[in-house]
Amino acid sequence: MSILKRISIKSFPNHDQGIFIKDLVKLIETSEYKSDLINVFNIEAIKNQFIELPGATTLIENILTMEERVxxxxxxxxxxxxxxxxxxxxxxxxxxxxxxxxxxxxxxxxxxxxxxxxxxxxxxxxxxxxxxxxxxxxxxxxxxxxxxxxxxxxxxxxxxxxxxxxxxxxxxxxDEEGKLYTRAITSSAVYKDYNIGFSVFVALIQMHNLIENQGEKFKVDSLNLNESEISVVFRNLETYQFLDKSKISFALELTNDEIKREAVKFSGLYKISLNTSDITLKPDEGKANILSFKHSSKPKTVKDKIGELNVSIAEFISETIDDFKLIKNAKKPDDLRLNLIKRAKFAGDSDFKKYKSDIIKVLSIRVSTIFQLLEIVSKTETIFSDEDVQAKDFWRFKLYQSLIEDLKKQ
Incomplete structure (x- = not known):
C-alpha cells in the first residue's frame, strides 16, 4: 500500500493543451542534477517553447502537489x-x-x-x-x-x-501527519536519485522533440501516481483501423519506481479502442521495453539514450503491428476465450490472485466473433483497483500472450 493515497487520472480537461518548457523546470528545482539537466538539454535556449501535449499541465500539477504533501x-x-x-x-x-x-x-x-x-x-x-x-x-x-x-x-x-x-x-x-517511514534501501555506491520529477522532465523534453521534429502527436492518456512511483501513459494520436469500427493505437508508458533499484523505463503498449471501452495489451518485457536507463547512469548518458526514443518507437511499432492481423483472422474466438480463462485460473502472480474469480466470471460468456470476445475482455480492465498496478500489468501481458503469441504458434 502507498504511504499517501494514490492519484489516478484517466481523463484530462479539454483546456489543458500542453505546457511551456520553462514550467517544467519546477519538476527539478530540488534535484541535485538541475544544473546538469539544464545544460545537457540546453533549456535556456528553448525555455519559451510550448510542448503541444494535451494533459501535460495536469500531469505536472499533480506531481508537484504530491511532492508538497511529503x-x-x-x-x-x-x-x-x-x-x-x-x-x-x-x-x-x-x-x-x-x-x-x-x-x-x-x-x-x-x-x-x-x-x-x-x-x-x-x-x-x-x-x-x-x-x-x-x-x-x-x-x-x-x-x-x-x-x-x-x-x-x-x-x-x-x-x-x-x-x-x-x-x-x-x-x-x-507523511502528511508527520509520521516517518523508511521507504527504500539502495546502494550507496552507484545509486543516483533519478526521481519522479527527473524522469518526467526528461520524458517531456524528448516528447517535445518527437512532436516538433518527427511530426508525432501524443496526449497524456492516464496517470497513476503516489509519493514514490509513477506510471504515465502517452498515447500516440495516430490510429490503425482494426475490426468493424475498432481502432488500434500505440502508447508509450513511462514508469519510475523510486523505492526500487530498477531502471526508469519507457515501455510500448497497444490500445484497442472499441465503441465505448478500451483494451490495453502489453508485450513481454523483451518486446515492450523500448528504452530504459539505470539509476547509475550519468545525466549525459540519459540524454543520449532518450535521444534514441523516436527510433526505438518506430522499431517497436514495425515489429509488432502486423501481429494484430492474427487476431482478425482467428477462426475460433471462443477457444481464445477459454484459453484466457485457463491463463487466469492457473496464474501464480501473488498480486493477481485476488482478481481471478471476477475475471473468470466476466469471461464465462460464450462468443462467436472476435469483436464479441474483445468486448467482454474490455470489461476486465475495470476490475483492478488503482493500487494494483502490478496485477493490471500482469493481466495485460496475459492478454497479449493469448491474443497474439498463442496465435503465432498455430
Whole structure:
C-alpha cells in the first residue's frame, strides 16, 4: 500500500493543451542534477517553447502537489552497525532504529541523532531477508505471539552487527501527519536519485522533440501516481483501423519506481479502442521495453539514450503491428476465450490472485466473433483497483500472450 493515497487520472480537461518548457523546470528545482539537466538539454535556449501535449499541465500539477504533501530525506552512506530492527509492529511492519544520524534536517525535526522509522513497501523484507535471511522466522514468531523470542533474536542481531561497516542509503519520508517511514534501501555506491520529477522532465523534453521534429502527436492518456512511483501513459494520436469500427493505437508508458533499484523505463503498449471501452495489451518485457536507463547512469548518458526514443518507437511499432492481423483472422474466438480463462485460473502472480474469480466470471460468456470476445475482455480492465498496478500489468501481458503469441504458434 502507498504511504499517501494514490492519484489516478484517466481523463484530462479539454483546456489543458500542453505546457511551456520553462514550467517544467519546477519538476527539478530540488534535484541535485538541475544544473546538469539544464545544460545537457540546453533549456535556456528553448525555455519559451510550448510542448503541444494535451494533459501535460495536469500531469505536472499533480506531481508537484504530491511532492508538497511529503518530506523526503535520505540517510546516505549509513553503516549497518548504525541500524537495527527495534521491533515488529502489529501490522507486521518493522521499526528501524538509526543511530549516529548525520542528516541535519532529520536531527532538527527529531531533535536527536537517534531516529525511529516504520518500514513501508518491501523494506521489511529487504532489511530482514536481504541482510539476515530471518524475515519468515520472525513472521512465524509474530503469528505465534512469541514476543519474547522476537526481542531475543533482534537483540542478538544487533550484537552480531556491531562491527558491520557495510554502507547503504536508507530513503526516508514523512507523511502528511508527520509520521516517518523508511521507504527504500539502495546502494550507496552507484545509486543516483533519478526521481519522479527527473524522469518526467526528461520524458517531456524528448516528447517535445518527437512532436516538433518527427511530426508525432501524443496526449497524456492516464496517470497513476503516489509519493514514490509513477506510471504515465502517452498515447500516440495516430490510429490503425482494426475490426468493424475498432481502432488500434500505440502508447508509450513511462514508469519510475523510486523505492526500487530498477531502471526508469519507457515501455510500448497497444490500445484497442472499441465503441465505448478500451483494451490495453502489453508485450513481454523483451518486446515492450523500448528504452530504459539505470539509476547509475550519468545525466549525459540519459540524454543520449532518450535521444534514441523516436527510433526505438518506430522499431517497436514495425515489429509488432502486423501481429494484430492474427487476431482478425482467428477462426475460433471462443477457444481464445477459454484459453484466457485457463491463463487466469492457473496464474501464480501473488498480486493477481485476488482478481481471478471476477475475471473468470466476466469471461464465462460464450462468443462467436472476435469483436464479441474483445468486448467482454474490455470489461476486465475495470476490475483492478488503482493500487494494483502490478496485477493490471500482469493481466495485460496475459492478454497479449493469448491474443497474439498463442496465435503465432498455430
Amino acid at each position: 518530506t523526503k530525506l535520505d540517510l546516505v552512506n549509513t553503516q549497518l552497525c548504525n541500524v537495527r530492527c527495534k521491533k515488529i509492529t502489529e501490522n507486521s511492519q518493522a521499526i528501524l532504529e538509526f543511530t549516529n544520524v548525520t542528516n541535519k534536517d532529520l536531527i532538527r525535526r527529531e531533535r536527536s541523532d537517534m531516529v525511529y522509522a516504520e518500514t513501508a513497501y518491501s523494506v521489511r523484507q529487504d532489511y530482514l531477508n536481504g541482510f539476515f535471511d530471518i524475515d519468515k522466522y520472525l513472521s512465524f514468531l509474530k503469528k505465534s505471539n512469541y514476543e519474547d523470542l522476537i526481542e531475543y533474536n533482534l537483540d542478538q542481531l544487533k550484537k552480531k552487527t556491531e562491527d558491520d561497516t557495510r554502507e547503504y542509503n536508507f530513503r526516508l519520508v514523512y
